[in-house]
Amino acid sequence: MAEQLTNVDKAQALWQGKLSPKGPDGKPLTFQSPEAEQAYKDRIHRIKDAIEMKKLPDRVPVTVFPGMFPWLNAGMTMEEAMYDYNKCAEVFTNFVLEYKPDLHWGAYAPGSGKMYEILGYKLYSWPGHGIAPEHSYQANEGEYMLANEYDPLIQDPSGYFTHVYLPRVFGALGGFPMLPFLPGILEIYGLPLFFIPFGLPPVQATYQALFEAGAEALKWVTPIGGADGALATFGFPTVLGGFTKAPFDVIGDTLRGTKGIMLDMYRQPDKLLKAMEALVPLMIGMGIANARQTGNPVIFIPLHKGADGFISDAQFKKFYWPTLKEVMLGLIEEGIVPFPAAEGFWNTRLEVIQDIPKGKTLWMIDQSDMTTVKKTVGKNACLFGNVPSTMLNLATPQEVKVYVKKLIETVGKDGGLIIGNGAFFDQAKPENVGALVEAAKEYGTY
Amino acid sequence: MSKQLVEAIADMREEEALKLAREMVESGSDPLAILDSTREALNLVGKRFEEGTYFLPELMLAGEMMSQITEIIKPKLAELPQIKRHGKVLIGTVEGDIHDIGKNIVSFMLDVNGFEVRDLGVDVSPQKFVNAIQEYQPQIVALSGFLTLSFESMKNTVAAIKSTGLRDNVKIMIGGGQINEEVKVYAGADGYGRDAVAGISMAKKWAGV
Numbered sequence: 001m002a003e004q005l006t007n008v009d010k011a012q013a014l015w016q017g018k019l020s021p022k023g024p025d026g027k028p029l030t031f032q033s034p035e036a037e038q039a040y041k042d043r044i045h046r047i048k049d050a051i052e053m054k055k056l057p058d059r060v061p062v063t064v065f066p067g068m069f070p071w072l073n074a075g076m077t078m079e080e081a082m083y084d085y086n087k088c089a090e091v092f093t094n095f096v097l098e099y100k101p102d103l104h105w106g107a108y109a110p111g112s113g114k115m116y117e118i119l120g121y122k123l124y125s126w127p128g129h130g131i132a133p134e135h136s137y138q139a140n141e142g143e144y145m146l147a148n149e150y151d152p153l154i155q156d157p158s159g160y161f162t163h164v165y166l167p168r169v170f171g172a173l174g175g176f177p178m179l180p181f182l183p184g185i186l187e188i189y190g191l192p193l194f195f196i197p198f199g200l201p202p203v204q205a206t207y208q209a210l211f212e213a214g215a216e217a218l219k220w221v222t223p224i225g226g227a228d229g230a231l232a233t234f235g236f237p238t239v240l241g242g243f244t245k246a247p248f249d250v251i252g253d254t255l256r257g258t259k260g261i262m263l264d265m266y267r268q269p270d271k272l273l274k275a276m277e278a279l280v281p282l283m284i285g286m287g288i289a290n291a292r293q294t295g296n297p298v299i300f301i302p303l304h305k306g307a308d309g310f311i312s313d314a315q316f317k318k319f320y321w322p323t324l325k326e327v328m329l330g331l332i333e334e335g336i337v338p339f340p341a342a343e344g345f346w347n348t349r350l351e352v353i354q355d356i357p358k359g360k361t362l363w364m365i366d367q368s369d370m371t372t373v374k375k376t377v378g379k380n381a382c383l384f385g386n387v388p389s390t391m392l393n394l395a396t397p398q399e400v401k402v403y404v405k406k407l408i409e410t411v412g413k414d415g416g417l418i419i420g421n422g423a424f425f426d427q428a429k430p431e432n433v434g435a436l437v438e439a440a441k442e443y444g445t446y
Numbered sequence: 447m448s449k450q451l452v453e454a455i456a457d458m459r460e461e462e463a464l465k466l467a468r469e470m471v472e473s474g475s476d477p478l479a480i481l482d483s484t485r486e487a488l489n490l491v492g493k494r495f496e497e498g499t500y501f502l503p504e505l506m507l508a509g510e511m512m513s514q515i516t517e518i519i520k521p522k523l524a525e526l527p528q529i530k531r532h533g534k535v536l537i538g539t540v541e542g543d544i545h546d547i548g549k550n551i552v553s554f555m556l557d558v559n560g561f562e563v564r565d566l567g568v569d570v571s572p573q574k575f576v577n578a579i580q581e582y583q584p585q586i587v588a589l590s591g592f593l594t595l596s597f598e599s600m601k602n603t604v605a606a607i608k609s610t611g612l613r614d615n616v617k618i619m620i621g622g623g624q625i626n627e628e629v630k631v632y633a634g635a636d637g638y639g640r641d642a643v644a645g646i647s648m649a650k651k652w653a654g655v
Binding site for chain 2: 125132135138140141259262263265266309310311315343344388389390391395425426427
């Protein structure tokens with residue numbers, strides 16, 4: 001019988017995989033030079049040491065986790081970045097080679113405008129489809145799940161998504177509600193009845209759209225994923241395996257919407273709590289699947305409606321944190337590093353969210369008070385971020401350097417810090433982004 | 447019963463509040479008195495929000511109760527009474543940005559604090575702000591934005607207001623997730639609020655309340 005692997009073993013296996021990267025042919029990756037190979041490995045060790053908090057890295061790692069800055073700064077419109085995949089990948093590659101951060105996050109953010117067209121995506125507006133060509137896509141807040149639909153979601157989340165939710169957010173998937181009840185396909189008697197829907201034009205049109213979307217996704221991922229491989233040969237790794245979400249945000253962002261979930265907290269709190277519990281294994285599964293598929297150990301968790309000001313501390317403890325914590329622990333159990341992003345202010349939540357195992361997580365901190373963050377969450381977790389987007393936009397490079405230096409001296413002195421931006425940004429002065437990276441290299445040596 | 451109604455709304459007991467409102471209408475209570483109780487309750491909710499005991503769920507539920515109760519008494523009212531207001535505020539999310547949660551909260555809080563509010567919605571161009579200022583003649587203009595692109599849009603909006611000679615007629619406040627003092631200076635606004643409460647107290651100060 002195989003020995004039970006601990007989460008430490010699993011984590012080491014993931015990092016080991018990162019240290020011996022493979023090329024597209026499955027053979028060991030060919031680096032541009034021995035120096036590039038050394039730089040790649042040094043960077044992985046630097047990041048791993050910062051996250052694990054067991055020993056000090058050689059210096060404070062630095063990365064930039066931008067929104068659409070790489071493309072806008074290169075003079076592209078977001079519309080071009082979403083439709084010209086090769087150029088999107090090339091511009092991103094040049095961005096990393098120019099700024100030389102210790103790790104990058106891939107060229108995945110713009111996505112494929114053509115694929116969204118094929119699917120008739122309604123949840124977001126994007127350049128040319130409700131948004132000006134030069135701006136980034138934005139979500140259309142709405143009630144995509146109705147107040148009386150908790151029971152079907154709780155009983156069968158996948159069935160609910162297929163039959164109800166997806167047709168609402170993708171115009172081209174209107175055939176899904178006609179699909180048969182698949183767990184009914186059990187015996188020969190009556191079997192043909194189950195397959196009738198697949199012969200109907202709306203269902204066939206839905207599958208046609210899925211095939212086309214799939215083909216487009218492959219067209220997109222070839223250059224976009226290729227950028228990761230190309231950058232690795234130059235010594236620049238990525239560790240991002242994909243993303244998952246806090247169950248409260250799953251429901252509050254794109255199912256019930258902000259207003260919906262907040263009314264439900266009063267009108268049907270038990271159903272809301274049950275639904276979030278039902279989503280926990282799915283959100284863990286999503287993170288695991290993404291990490292395994294990419295071989296990258298870090299899973300991003302953008303946090304939204306748990307920030308200061310949205311809900312009370314009591315509500316945070318009851319509705320937000322328990323299921324988020326379960327998701328994080330489920331990922332840690334598989335050796336994965338959860339990477340939640342606490343955008344905005346989280347000062348009133350720090351005492352609660354510090355309750356996580358040490359050296360297993362990476363927290364992106366935006367504008368919370370860093371001294372308190374270090375004393376709470378920072379005791380157990382590696383911290384990333386905090387350089388304000390206003391500063392990247394409006395300050396001088398010298399001011400950015402002073403800010404980074406202070407972060408290193410105060411928050412970073414015992415390790416557990418990665419220098420970076422606190423929130424996603426599309427606009428910035430390029431010299432300020434450069435100053436952020438340079439300052440970490442200049443002042444960050446341990 | 448009006449005291450009970452005020453408490454039910456303010457303490458977030460929705461079913462009880464609606465039941466009371468219906469009973470009061472059926473027993474012939476003055477619909478204006480019911481409306482007054484509802485307003486009184488909303489003021490309490492606003493106060494608790496300012497004190498940090500209530501948050502967005504309570505504001506949203508209070509807003510829902512208000513509109514449901516208004517529906518209940520509407521058939522008994524010839525027209526909704528005019529309430530004396532501190533002043534007029536024009537609000538909107540700036541060009542290029544379609545985020546509206548923060549803006550809606552500020553609108554709601556301005557309303558319960560006695561301001562008349564006109565909400566221009568999201569992705570509002572500088573020209574639209576200018577046109578609305580000319581037509582609506584507010585004392586305060588409130589610009590909202592969540593994305594970093596809003597810094598530029600806010601600056602452009604203030605510039606457009608200035609170039610049409612309207613700058614001295616209005617006080618301009620800005621707000622949103624990434625907004626701070628630096629953006630206020632960059633955009634040329636008169637003030638920024640870190641959250642809705644800060645925005646409301648600024649508006650009150652400007653209106654001399």
